[in-house]
Amino acid sequence: MNQTASTFIAKSTIKSADLNHRQKINFNIGKYNAVVPQGKQQFSDVLAAREIAKNTKHRAIEHLDAYLEEFERNITNRGAKVIWAENSKQALDAIGKICKERNCKTLVKSKSMVTEEIHLNAYLEKNGIESVETDLGEYIQQLDGEAPYHIVTPAMHKSKEDVAKLFAEKLGVPGGMSPEELTQVARKNLREKYTQAEIGVTGANFIIADIGAVAVTENEGNGRLSCGMPKTHIVIVGIEKVIPSIDDLALFWPLLSTFGTGQKITVYNTIISGPKQANEVDGPEEMYVILLDNGRTNLLENPTTREALYCIRCGACLNACPVYKNIGGHSYGTTYSGPIGSVITPYLSGMDEFKHLSNASSLCGNCTEVCPVRINLHELLLDNRHEAVKKGTSTLVERISWKAWRTASLNRMMMNMGTGNFKNKVVNNLFKGWSKHRAPLDFSQKTFNQLWKEKKS
Numbered sequence: 001m002n003q004t005a006s007t008f009i010a011k012s013t014i015k016s017a018d019l020n021h022r023q024k025i026n027f028n029i030g031k032y033n034a035v036v037p038q039g040k041q042q043f044s045d046v047l048a049a050r051e052i053a054k055n056t057k058h059r060a061i062e063h064l065d066a067y068l069e070e071f072e073r074n075i076t077n078r079g080a081k082v083i084w085a086e087n088s089k090q091a092l093d094a095i096g097k098i099c100k101e102r103n104c105k106t107l108v109k110s111k112s113m114v115t116e117e118i119h120l121n122a123y124l125e126k127n128g129i130e131s132v133e134t135d136l137g138e139y140i141q142q143l144d145g146e147a148p149y150h151i152v153t154p155a156m157h158k159s160k161e162d163v164a165k166l167f168a169e170k171l172g173v174p175g176g177m178s179p180e181e182l183t184q185v186a187r188k189n190l191r192e193k194y195t196q197a198e199i200g201v202t203g204a205n206f207i208i209a210d211i212g213a214v215a216v217t218e219n220e221g222n223g224r225l226s227c228g229m230p231k232t233h234i235v236i237v238g239i240e241k242v243i244p245s246i247d248d249l250a251l252f253w254p255l256l257s258t259f260g261t262g263q264k265i266t267v268y269n270t271i272i273s274g275p276k277q278a279n280e281v282d283g284p285e286e287m288y289v290i291l292l293d294n295g296r297t298n299l300l301e302n303p304t305t306r307e308a309l310y311c312i313r314c315g316a317c318l319n320a321c322p323v324y325k326n327i328g329g330h331s332y333g334t335t336y337s338g339p340i341g342s343v344i345t346p347y348l349s350g351m352d353e354f355k356h357l358s359n360a361s362s363l364c365g366n367c368t369e370v371c372p373v374r375i376n377l378h379e380l381l382l383d384n385r386h387e388a389v390k391k392g393t394s395t396l397v398e399r400i401s402w403k404a405w406r407t408a409s410l411n412r413m414m415m416n417m418g419t420g421n422f423k424n425k426v427v428n429n430l431f432k433g434w435s436k437h438r439a440p441l442d443f444s445q446k447t448f449n450q451l452w453k454e455k456k457s
Contacts, residue, residue, distance in 0.1 A: 004333060005356035012327035012360070013437075021157060021328060028156050029319045035262030036316075042254060042264050053255055054374045057310035060209075060242050064300065067209040067242045068291060074212020078274030080287040087294050088118040094290055095120065095201075095234060096127060102232055104129055104198040108190075110216070110223040111135035112203030113151060113313060114236050114292060117335040117348075120201070131201075132193045134222035139186055143170045149329040151336065152260050152315035157328060190222070200230035200284070204237040205312070206252060207291075210245045213273035214289065217256060217266045224270055233275070233284035239291050240299075240309035246271070252312065259372040260314035295348035304383050308343045310373045317367035317377055323360055332357065339367035339377045346384055352393045358384035401430065412449070420445035 015021055043049045060067055072082045085091035099107070107129055109115060121142070124131040133142040137154035141147065144166055148154035155163070160179050168175040173185055202223050204214035214235050216223045227233045243252060249271075257263040276283035300306050318324045318338030329337040334345045334354065342357035358381045367377040388394060408414045418426075423443040428435050435441070444451075 002353055004353050008331060008333055008356055008360070011331040011333070015328045015331050016326045022326065024157055024159055025325055025328065028153070029325060032262060032319050036258065039258035039262045039264055042258070049251060049255065050372055050374050053251055053312075053372060054310060056243065056248055056251070057312075057373055058307075060244055061240065061300070061306055061309045064239065064242060067244060068207070068239060070209040071207050071212050071242065072291075074210070075274055075289060077212065078277065080212075080274045080289055083288060083290045085290050085292045085294070088292075091118050091236060091290050091292050091294070092120065092123045094288075095236075096123070098232065098234060098288060099124070099127070099129055099199060102198050104232075106130045106132065106193060106197045107199045107201060108132050108134050108193050108197040108226045108230065109138075109201040110203070110218065110226040111138050111154070112201070112236060113148070113335060114203050114238055115201060116148060117294065118236070118292070120236070132190065132197070134190050134193070134220075134226055135218070136183065136186055136220060136222075139190065140166065143167070147330065147335075150315060150318060151313055151338070151340075157330075194225050194229045197230045199232045199234060200226040200228075201234045201236065202227050204235050204241055204289075205256065206249065207237060207239075207242040208246050208249070208271070209242055211271075211273060213246070213271050215249060215253075216270045216272065217253065217268070218270075219261070219263075219267045221268050224268060227270075227272060228283055231285045233272075233287045235272070235287070235289045236292060237289065238296055239293055240296055240311070255372040256312050256314050259316040259370070298347040299344060302347075302387075305343070305347060305380055305387075307375050308340065308347075308377075308380055310375050311340050311344075312373060313340075314372055316370040316372065320366040320370045322362060322364065322366070327360075339381065340375075343377060343380045343384060346388070351384075351388055351391055355384065355388040355393055358382075358388070416447045416449060 040046050076082060083094045085094060098104075107124060109120070109131055111133075115121070121131045121133075133139045135154070138148065140155040140158065140163055141149070150156040158166075160182075163179075163182055164175060164177045167173050167177065167182055167185060171185060171189070177185070202216055205217045206215040208215060214237060216227070218224075243249070253269055254265055257266045272287070275285055275287040296309065299309055315338075317340050318329070321338050324338045332338075332341055334341050334349070334357070336344060339361065342361060345357055346354045361378070361381045363378045363382060365378045368375065368379070371377060420443040424441065427443070428440045431441075
């Protein structure tokens, strides 16, 4: 077993027994579960809406190269510069070059999972640049020195008391502040950073091909401030975020907000199509868009798993997953946690190192049920297991064990051999990992054939 898998098992074992953690997560996800059904009421036929969205993303991903080139042509015509980054290093090198040329000392950043993926904050700190998270949840996590816990709600695992204590320790404010007071403290601190920053960084929820623009969705206004106040705006976005047309936003924005937070529409929805134009009075003087691959073409190459590229990062599958709700986001040890993270991470970061994530699933199908673009997540998790075996990443003991199990299961005479107690001893001693956290397997004392004869006699 590799170190990544061992760490995952150790962390998840501890966290699954943490009742305080479970209480906080169930409370926060419970609030989400209460409002999502209300948001869905805006759709006359939510299933049809999801199917249309899936078909739209299918078209976008099947013709990804053409749509990305169309986007590049259109946005460069308005003065933006597009940079293609094959991996994290290329993306970071491009950002470092831009920062150096502009003598950047302070950078403000809105919430972006892609910047977490390439470890942008650590890179900037290493190069003497202050990088400030402006999303409140991300700001809290940055103060605490933690990675985001959840794709949409970075500090979901913290209670308001936890945040008040953190602010008192890190910012020197009085303890026991209310959420409203804590928000005002963060706002005051962050407003100063917006005016100081030479560069603003955002992600993008969608890349719009036909008009050459990116769409940013948020609830706090920090994204607009991050891209509008500094002189230079850098967008870092995964290549899979493309949609064919601006008309598609009429469907994708409500789907993202409803399945992400239960809202009918998020508070701030912004379309950014380039730097400040000659007839405009505000906005950045220059704009860069970094289109990041970083393993996404590995998913694209596989006809089965490329469906995972349809994801719009709403986080619904995390909220629905019984495994995630017990072990939490940090146990995964990856940028993307929960079912979608378990599907894509082996392709983004290596099947051998992260194949264990696909086994951390009950395959209950709840993730597929709640996905707004109807990705067959539980089937893709199963396919990942199959791919891991095909690539030879399973151990010799594992292969022998399953071959023996298969052989015995398909042979009635072998299944009938031995008593129930004998089978219990053999199987429970052989599969010790199963009984470590579960009740031991208990075979019937009579075989199926014996029971059948007794019933017919």
